[in-house]
Amino acid sequence: MAARKKGPNTAQAVRELAQPLAEELGLQLWDVRFVKEGADWYLRIYIDKEGGISIDDCVNMTHAVDKPLDALDAVAGSYTLEVSSPGINRQLTRPEHFAACIGRLVWVRFIRPFADGSREVIGTLAAYKDAAMTLQNEQGETMTVPTADTAWVKLYDDDDGGNHENE
Missing domain, CATH: 2.30.30.100 (SH3 type barrels.)
Structure with missing residues (x-):
């Protein structure tokens, strides 16, 4: 397992990478979270847009961020990438x-x-x-x-x- 890079935390580094990609797709980057559940790590990217998002928006964002994420190498070890809507009862954090x-x-x-x-x-x-x-x-x-x-x-x-x- 590689050591974590110094600098911004994982979620912040991914946010900085994903923000312009989301904008290119006409999406708003709502939140990025890197969380451990049980033995597994999840990198969750929440996107939104006026009128709501579709599964195609999630797929497009996943494709847009996948290779740049690998190149960024901000995440040590294995993880599952999830791209979704923040939902109706979305959490306000920023x-x-x-x-x-x-x-x-x-x-x-x-x-x-x-x-x-x-x-x-x-x-x-x-x-x-x-x-x-x-x-x-x-x-x-x-x-x-x-x-x-x-x-x-x-x-x-x-x-x-x-x-x-x-x-």
Whole structure:
């Protein structure tokens, strides 16, 4: 197994490689993650575009990134490459994600529970600035939360009946 190269982490190096390739294909690079599940490593590239993506978009991005990834040699050892949509309940992780989703309903899980014991809130993303988001509830009340205090933030799709147990 080759040693990892110094410099940006694997996901960041792949992001830098994949960004212009996605743009050439008319796609938005939503996220790149390099994760270990069990004994296996997965390099996941999430893409999006206005109107949603198709399987052909995923195939085209896979083909576009495959050889440049091998040449970059940013990943030590074997891994599985997956290219897909970030999904309806996509996770917001980068400032541009928050900016693009202002006015949308989000589901937030906090690292620590509130005084009432709850760890989650659903509200409209009203603003995002300096790594903090402002949420507005149905009554129009707002709360500002640093993203560092959250376990995750996802778009909320209430069309699925609110069944989010396994997320």
